[in-house]
Amino acid sequence: xxxxxxxxxxxxxxxxxxxxxxxxxxxxxxxxxxxxxxxxxxxxxxxxxxxxxxxxxxxxxxxxxxxxxxxxxxxxxxxxxxxxxxxxxxxxxxxxxxxxxxxxxxxxxxxxxxxxxxxxxxxxxxxxxxxxxxxxxxxxxxxxxxxxxxxxxxxxxxxxxxxxxxxxxxxxxxxxxxxxxxxxxxxxxxxxxxxxxxxxxxxxxxxxxxxxxxxxxxxxxxxxx
Numbered sequence: 001x002x003x004x005x006x007x008x009x010x011x012x013x014x015x016x017x018x019x020x021x022x023x024x025x026x027x028x029x030x031x032x033x034x035x036x037x038x039x040x041x042x043x044x045x046x047x048x049x050x051x052x053x054x055x056x057x058x059x060x061x062x063x064x065x066x067x068x069x070x071x072x073x074x075x076x077x078x079x080x081x082x083x084x085x086x087x088x089x090x091x092x093x094x095x096x097x098x099x100x101x102x103x104x105x106x107x108x109x110x111x112x113x114x115x116x117x118x119x120x121x122x123x124x125x126x127x128x129x130x131x132x133x134x135x136x137x138x139x140x141x142x143x144x145x146x147x148x149x150x151x152x153x154x155x156x157x158x159x160x161x162x163x164x165x166x167x168x169x170x171x172x173x174x175x176x177x178x179x180x181x182x183x184x185x186x187x188x189x190x191x192x193x194x195x196x197x198x199x200x201x202x203x204x205x206x207x208x209x210x211x212x213x214x215x216x217x218x219x220x221x222x223x224x225x
Contacts, residue, residue: 033066059158
C-alpha cells in the first residue's frame with residue numbers, strides 16, 4: 001500500500017518550488033442540508049482522512065449545501081448518530097442554502113438525486129460536465145481504469161491529487177452517455193428526513209458504500225483494512 005501523501009516537497013524544505021494549486025472542491029447537495037448531504041460530506045472527509053492522514057487534505061476540500069437548505073441549522077440528530085457509527089465527526093456542522101457561488105467554486109458536484117442534479121445544472125455556470133448524482137459518479141468511476149489517471153505525487157504540495165481529481169471528473173463525464181443506469185431509482189439516495197434511526201442507518205450505509213470507490217479513485221489509495 002502506498003504511504004499517506006504529504007504536503008511537503010520530497011527531498012526539499014521549500015514549497016515555493018511547487019506552489020500549492022487551488023484546492024479541488026467537492027460539493028455534496030441534497031434538499032435541506034440537514035440529513036443526506038451532511039452525512040455524505042462528513043463521511044467523505046473521514047474517508048479522506050483515513051487514506052491520507054488527518055493532517056493532509058491532499059488538496060481535496062469537501063463541502064455541502066441544500067437546494068432548500070436550512071441556513072445555519074444543525075444536522076438532524078439521527079444523521080449525527082449515523083456519523084458516529086462510522087467514526088466521523090458531526091461537530092460544528094451548520095446547514096447552507098445552495099448559492100451560485102457554491103456551484104461556481106465547485107470542481108465536482110455530487111447530488112443525492114437526479115432532481116438535485118437537474119437543479120444544480122439549471123443554475124448554469126457550465127455545471128453540467130461536473131455534476132453527477134453520487135451513485136451515478138460511483139458507477140462511472142468504477143468503469144475507469146486507474147492506470148489512465150495521473151499518479152499521486154507525494155513531492156507536490158497537494159500530493160498531485162488535484163490533477164488526478166480533474167482527470168477523474170473528465171473521464172466520468174466522457175463515459176456518462178455510454179454507461180447508463182439500469183433504472184432511474186439506482187441513481188437515487190432517498191430522503192430519510194422524519195424517518196426512524198433504522199432508515200437513517202440504511203441510508204448511511206448506502207452513502208458509505210457509494211463513496212468508497214469514489215474516494216479510492218480520487219486518492220489512488222484503497223480503504224484500510
